Amino acid sequence: MSRILALLLLGCLVWSGAPEQGPKPRADWTGIKDSMSWVGHWDLKTGRCVKAQDLQARSSAGPLEWVVDSQHQRVACVSRDTAWIYSPGSPPQCLPLSEGLEYWPGTSRFSNDDGRFTSVGASLHTDMDLLTWDTHPLRMETRTLGRFPNPTMLAPMEGGRLATIPSGTRDIYEWHANSDKPAKLLTTLKADLGILYRLTSSPDGRWLVVQGQRGVSLIENTTGIVAWSNLLPTIPYARPVISRTSKYILLISSEEPASSSLAIYECKTGERLSFPLVSFRESSLVAVSGDERFIATFDEDHGQIVVWNLATRKKVRSIPLFRGSEGDLGNSIPVAITFSPDGKQLLVAFINPQC
Numbered sequence: 329m330s331r332i333l334a335l336l337l338l339g340c341l342v343w344s345g346a347p348e349q350g351p352k353p354r355a356d357w358t359g360i361k362d363s364m365s366w367v368g369h370w371d372l373k374t375g376r377c378v379k380a381q382d383l384q385a386r387s388s389a390g391p392l393e394w395v396v397d398s399q400h401q402r403v404a405c406v407s408r409d410t411a412w413i414y415s416p417g418s419p420p421q422c423l424p425l426s427e428g429l430e431y432w433p434g435t436s437r438f439s440n441d442d443g444r445f446t447s448v449g450a451s452l453h454t455d456m457d458l459l460t461w462d463t464h465p466l467r468m469e470t471r472t473l474g475r476f477p478n479p480t481m482l483a484p485m486e487g488g489r490l491a492t493i494p495s496g497t498r499d500i501y502e503w504h505a506n507s508d509k510p511a512k513l514l515t516t517l518k519a520d521l522g523i524l525y526r527l528t529s530s531p532d533g534r535w536l537v538v539q540g541q542r543g544v545s546l547i548e549n550t551t552g553i554v555a556w557s558n559l560l561p562t563i564p565y566a567r568p569v570i571s572r573t574s575k576y577i578l579l580i581s582s583e584e585p586a587s588s589s590l591a592i593y594e595c596k597t598g599e600r601l602s603f604p605l606v607s608f609r610e611s612s613l614v615a616v617s618g619d620e621r622f623i624a625t626f627d628e629d630h631g632q633i634v635v636w637n638l639a640t641r642k643k644v645r646s647i648p649l650f651r652g653s654e655g656d657l658g659n660s661i662p663v664a665i666t667f668s669p670d671g672k673q674l675l676v677a678f679i680n681p682q683c
Contacts, residue, residue: 363680365392365407366660368649370674372635375647378673381420383412392677393567394666397438398532400572400618401669404445405677406436413445416670435483435526440533446484481527483536485549491536493527500527500536500547515552519545525562530570535595537568537577544568544579546595556598563588566612570595571620576638578623580612590614590625592638603641606634615674617667624665624674633665633674647674 369379383405395404395411402415404423411423425447436447481493490503491514498517521540528537529549536547541564545557566580566588574595581591590606593599606625613626613633622644623636635644649662660678668675 365677365679367405368676368678369668370633370647370676372672372674375645383407383410384422392664392679394615394664394675394677395436395438396531396572396666398440398572402438403666403669403675404436405664406447411436411445411447414669414675435528437484437529437531439486441486448482448484448490481524483527483529485529486533491527491529491549493524493538500552515547515554517545518554519543519557519559521545525564526567528568530574531572532574534574535570537570539568546598558598560591563612569614569616571616572618573620575620576616578614578616580608580614588612613662613665615666618669618671624667626662626665633676649676
């Protein structure tokens, strides 16, 4: 009996990138589920949760998001005060965003030039800070950008550049973090997107995405040319998801009166793909795989993640997050999902609002 228990424990500790060696037992999240925020690793082949990790948040985690690099070799789980980087063959790296200060990240990305992880956001004294990390070895650099009109949107781009939209305008400026030169106007949005929610840079560094109340615009970030805009109403808490080579952009629209729904566009043409109706009530959990063949959505009604084949528009499989009842996860709520770098797992970030 002791030998069997030892083997089961060893199976739980096998790293996710290891070759399949038969069915793996589910991870034990008895203590993890009461953490402020944590990540569960669901095996795509077996549908089992094989690992659970406490994110060790030091304050209220707030919204979590997953950031992927353009090669999909690394993913980062970003919360209010920490970022955890996952890469094949290495243990997760924890990057402290706040350094003891109250910090709210705006957007984050991996650089295609040097592989560094960059986050830009506001610290307690309302200055904007640009934080960059070398991950091998781990080293952080901080540059205070100064005060911007609140709530200015900023997005890190390639080559130490930042895109900014001053509050109350449709003007997008390009600003070099390592230069004292003033920001230059990149473009002015002609489409009326209503209240602007978010400015994001694509993983491959090609596009800037402006998300507003009434729609989305895609902008070529070196020329400032607006490739296309759509007037599809969106919801503020649902971040656009861009595939690693900018082939697709996934949006959560509020065009349905009773619920929100998934809309998929080709980034190059702005053409909307026909896709089965996927509705959301309160969540907005979507992800696209590194090979851009599959997407994952969260089905709130059944407490499961559904994996879809983008080419056939058909369901591949459903992965229940709960073992029989919601009580198994305590008060934890799934807030963000992504595919693992090796494509074998779904990584699900949870928060516990009761902590």
